[in-house]
Amino acid sequence: MVQDLIKEQLSLSLQKLYGATLSAEDISIEQTSDDFEGDFTFVVFPFLKISRKNPEQTANDIGSELLVQTELFASFNVIKGFLNLIVKEQIWLDFISKEVHNSSFGFIEPNINEAVLVEYSSPNTNKPLHLGHIRNNLLGFSVAQILKANGHKVFTCNLVNDRGIHICKSMLAWMRFGNGETPDSAQLKGDHLVGKYYVIFDKHYKKEIEDLIASGHTEEEAKKNAPIILAAQELLLKWEQNDPETIAVWEMMNNWVYAGFEKTYQKLGVQFDKYYYESNTYLLGKEIVQEGLETNVFYKKENQSVWIDLSEDGLDQKLVLRGDGTSVYITQDLGTAELKYNDFNCNRSIYVVGNEQDYHFKVLQKIAQKLDKPYADGIFHLSYGMVELPEGKMKSREGTVVDADDLIATMEETAAETTKALGKMEGESDSELQNLYHTIGMGALKYFLLKVDPKKKMMFNPAESIDFQGNTGPFIQYTHARIKSILRNAGEINALSFDSSKVQLSKIEKNLLVKLYQYPLVIKEAGKDLSPGIICNYVFDLAKAYSSFYHDHQVLNESNLDQRALRILTCKLTAQVIQSGFGLLGISVPEKM
RNA sequence: GGUCUCUUAGCUCAGCUGGAUAGAGCAACGGUUUUCUAAACCGUAGGUCGAAGGUUCGAGUCCUUCAGGGACUACCA
Structure with a gap:
């Protein structure tokens, strides 16, 4: 990545100018903000102590040094303590030529040793799923995809609470x-x-x-x-x-x-790769309780109930087995954790469960650690916020829920109405249309739920239906459909190439290429944070950048054939990244809409 | 009471390990189509980033206190 090269060069410059011994990893650069000219920005304030000059002078010195030292940069400018670097256009042109043929662009090579188990959904069997469950399911599914893209071996499971x-x-x-x-x-x-x-x-x-x-x-x-x-x-x-x-x-x-x-x-x-049922696993934890009693991690009260004292760890005393010998929630979870580890042998185990159980999972991990379980440190509670309605929290018993099936049906109907009103899909077969309505309706719903940071609670107002315009799934799907339309009309494009000396990048075109270039970093970040929202924001930005491009530039009617080829390839990679990014969210993209 | 968490535009949300003049979408107002899909594009307006202190060259971001919301604090799951 260019970023890494730049950091290396900066490290060399700082060494040469000031004798600083900083490795490339210690140096951070950022994307230049849109209001200034440049691609990457290096902030020099932290280095004034070693340069012993004012910010402008320091930035200029470093910039000049970089220009002599490497071929990477076309130029630089300095504003206060900010050194804005402009890399040569060739970098972006080489990038598109190379990655447009890479079908797994942005994905990291799979590594078998980094296996992760993602548990999600985990419903009770006494009532249908509601909007909160949808958020859980979409999060779990998406996080699993994101981890796969980051090279992990991923398993998924669903622990069904079928008893009680x-x-x-x-x-x-x-x-x-x-x-x-x-x-x-x-x-x-x-x-x-x-x-x-x-x-x-x-x-x-x-x-x-x-x-x-x-x-x-x-x-x-x-x-x-x-x-x-x-x-x-x-x-x-x-x-x-x-x-x-x-x-x-x-x-x-x-x-x-x-x-x-x-x-x-x-x-x-x-x-899911595997279903667990509590009716099968609820007795398992008792063996672990016995084990903990023998090692004095747990203790027994007079009435035979078993407890653990976690007050030194900032938690309370916690019951792990009832006096009558029956198990409680934590007993079962201890058993299930053991079972999951035996089945999948994953060093990381992610639980997608609502934030109302933050405390429970703290306790679970603490107990596993005290029992010296090999999987203890790998337990991770992916805690997400509740979906709230304007009148407050959803409650099944009181009927104040947004039912999952109803909502899905409503989304499909809205998609159908909108599509019919626009009248672009006349002549398509019924089954194709049904597919499309489902794709668009689910696209809107999934994007709506996934774009919000998982940790935060979110608001859903049933009275205001989910939008199809602006920062929404359908807008991004539409962007994809428009690109596909161009590509269909472009003829044979697989062998397409261009001569870099004969093309010119407008500001908008370059902006789009730079956006595409960031995709691998976005996947990494989303993987690190386990956050589909990061993917949403990125794909939206990309779609916006493309829409601007689409509005201002002709693709197929461009007379300069090299420029035309460059634009077609840019379209192709954009469509690819939209499809790939949406794939990580579990959203499909239509060819036409 | 204790622990955790949240508070950014009228509404719903972004804001990466502290960096430049805090950004989108919706809603409001105005403009763009004989040319590759207008579910689009461009613009105007809208903000003491809950409040007050502190750390720093620099704070929406870190620390402290306070206010207001929410969750948890069961021999329920």
Whole structure:
């Protein structure tokens, strides 16, 4: 990369002028801001102590030295302590000639030794997926792609929370009020049907609480002693005792849900290398608890419950096993962590889980470290913020959720309406159009969710539908479609080349080439931060740079054939990078729209 | 109460390890199409970066305090 060459040269210059012994890695340069002329900027303020001259003089000295020393630069200018370097145009021209034929431009060579496991999605099986789950799924999928692009061997898994009191609630409601209803008989996706009974349960539960309070009980008592919640708890107990009838209902309803989830996953375009089910793994952690007791990492209280004291680490005392010997959440996670390590042997394990569980994962990692687990340091909680609605947080029980399937359908409808209104796709077949609507609708939704920094909570206002203009997925998809249209009309382009001495770069053209040039760095940065948002911002900038270029420059009608070839190749690489970048986000790009 | 986290334009968000005059999109206003897709392009307007101190040649970015939001702090998962 040019940046590296420049740093080396700067290191040499500083050595020569001031006797400074700085390696290239110690030197940082930045992109020159748009308001100034130049490609790269070197800030000299930190070096005034060794130059013992004023900022301008120092920058000029270094600039002059660089010009004699290397062929890289065309010129430089100095403003205050900022040395702006302009590299020779040939650099950019060589770059496009070379990379336009590289189909994996920007990707790092795979390295088998750097295996990473990404766990994401991890739904409960008592209700359908909502907008928050979509964010989780898209993040997990995208992060996995980004890590692959960074050369890691990546596995993905989904830990399904298929057991517990919440499922029993849906089961109980269905057993009491369902009259044998099935997804087929109700004409409802399985996950929605099960979710329906979760809501029914809650309705009855609330009613019973009200009645109890009316008859003189406190709210707390009422919540604990409502007959229906007691019945649900009894059902859980039966489940744990392997009662055949209970297990049968549980399996049936879970299978309904899985069939429903599968459809949603398909629409979202996510998939997993392996599914884990808590019903299979929830007992595993107990062995680890035993192990920790033997090494005195854990201790037992009088009532036989097992704890760990993390107060020295700034955390609290934490229960790891109940007095009756049943496991809690952390027990299961310890077991699952061990299992995942045995299955995949990854030195890094990323958990894509909401930030409400920050504390839980701190505890999990701490415990693993105290137990000297080889995977302890590799545990990483990719914590993302909640999606909030204008009226606050989403709550399934209260019905204030944006349902995943509904939202996807709405996005596709909007895409269809917009496409029809523009009337550019007349004459295409129905199946192609359906595909296109899906591509555009999902493009809008995915981009909308991924462009926000994962760590931050985000706002979604259902009343204002997701935009298709400006900084959006469809705008970038549209940019791609326009390029493809040019390329279709350009004829044979694979053998195309140009003579650099016969072309000239306008400011806009150069800007576009420089943007393309940055793609590999962007992939690295996104990989380091595990942030799809970085890719979004970059691809948007690229699309904008291209749109400017497209508006101001003719491609196919350019009479200078070398210039024409250069522009066609620039178009080609731009389309390639848009497609590649969007691929990292799980968004596809249409040929026409 | 304690721990963590967030606060940038009317709205939704960018702002890389501290660097030049804080940027986009939407919304508002104005302009651009006989020429490769106007889901586009160009422009105008919009800001004490929550507040106050501090560190630094330089702070939206680092530190402290405060204010306001959110999460967590269960023998729930």
